[in-house]
Amino acid sequence: MTTYLEQANQNLLIIDEIVNDETASTAPDTWFIGIDLGTADIQTVVIDGEGTPVAAFLDWADVVRDGVVVDYVGACRIVRAQLAKVQQKFGILVEEAITSYPPGTDPRISINVVESAGIIVSHVIDEPCSVAALLHIENGAVVDVGGGTTGTAIIENGQLVSSLDEPSGGRHVSLAIAGGLGIDMEEAEQQKRRSHEDPLIAAMAKPVIEKMSDIVEGHIAEHQPGIIYLTGGGTLIAGFAQTFRKTFPALEVVELTRALYLTPLAIASYGLTLKGKE
Structure with a gap:
């Protein structure tokens, strides 16, 4: 099935x-x-x-x-x-x-x-x-990382109990890359999309991803869902899921194709x- x-x-x-x-x-x-x-x-x-x-x-x-x-x-x-x-x-x-x-x-x-x-x-x-509705999530957290924000929805017994959002997303990774390489934002965006091919770009992105995981840690602190579902273009940056698994070793972290x-x-x-x- x-x-x-x-x-x-x-x-x-x-x-x-x-x-x-x-x-x-x-x-x-x-x-x-x-x-x-x-x-x-x-x-x-x-x-x-x-x-x-x-x-x-x-x-x-x-x-x-x-x-x-x-x-x-x-x-x-x-x-x-x-x-x-x-x-x-x-x-x-x-x-x-x-x-x-x-x-x-x-x-x-x-x-x-x-x-x-x-x-x-x-x-x-x-x-x-x-996303929670699409995946028919009964219990878990949906983490949606877009270009500008990280949002977390907590689902318990099929019901939304919390939905929070903070300004940290893919654009902030691009800012870190732009500053680190001394390039403009447009070029930084292109470099970010090649993060899986360049360990240097992935290393520049890591501190920002760690900040996102800290944000989500605060979002779920009072709930502790068993599963985190990652979505949004921001989650495609190299090392994203690995960073979240390190932050949440007791939880299952689920990635989707073409998020x-x-x-x-x-x-x-x-x-x-x-x-x-x-």
């Missing part, structure tokens, strides 16, 4: 294969669209009624900082362009989508950007909680969860 974790990993691999593919295709009978406004990128994922990804679009962008849109016009432009690609690919009219927000920030920020594209936000959910796409997949999949409750 395929577990929810295995199914999520399979769907993440599908997204990796189809991301930014604009080839015309037949629209599924039922679809759900998730839009993720990240610090380092903006993503739109479309799933069919079975939860299988059928389209995905990603644009690297520096329009959001720590859950706050710093380039509103730029963010709106990217969302409109991605939705236009969805409509053209399937020959459909997109009328609504689901979006998310980092815990502790105002969800209206994401809603306003998405609705600027002329569609309705049917639902909004905080990022780590969307960069997990949050937008989870946002889109939230539509299936809601449909099941109807």
Whole structure:
């Protein structure tokens, strides 16, 4: 029997294969669209009624900082362009989508950007909680490391009991690399994405990752979940999971394939969860 974790990993691999593919295709009978406004990128994922990804679009962008849109016009432009690609690919009219927000920030920020594209936000959910719903987590912690923030959702007996977020993410790793090498942020971002190939870059990232693990240690101190699920593009930095396993030796630390796409997949999949409750 395929577990929810295995199914999520399979769907993440599908997204990796189809991301930014604009080839015309037949629209599924039922679809759900998730839009993720990240610090380092903006993503739109479309799933069919079975939860299988059928389209995905990603644009690297520096329009959001720590859950706050710093380039509103730029963010709106990217969302409109991605939705236009969805409509053209399937020959459909997109009328609504689901979006998310980092815990502790105002969800209206994401809603306003998405609705600027002329569609309705049917639902909004905080990022780590969307992942918890996708993986059907009964007990555990979801750690979502984006470009600017580290968020932790604590799930106990299938219920959210805590959702916290602090400003430390992939961008802070890039700042450390930029300072250490004397390069600009754009080049530092490129170097960060090659961290698995360069031990020097991995070494520069380690102190920032350790800080993130300290943040999560504080988030879960009163709960001590048995499992930590890592998600978000920030968790792809070399040595990330190893650092967390060292900080939490008594806990199971679970990685997912292509975690960069997990949050937008989870946002889109939230539509299936809601449909099941109807």
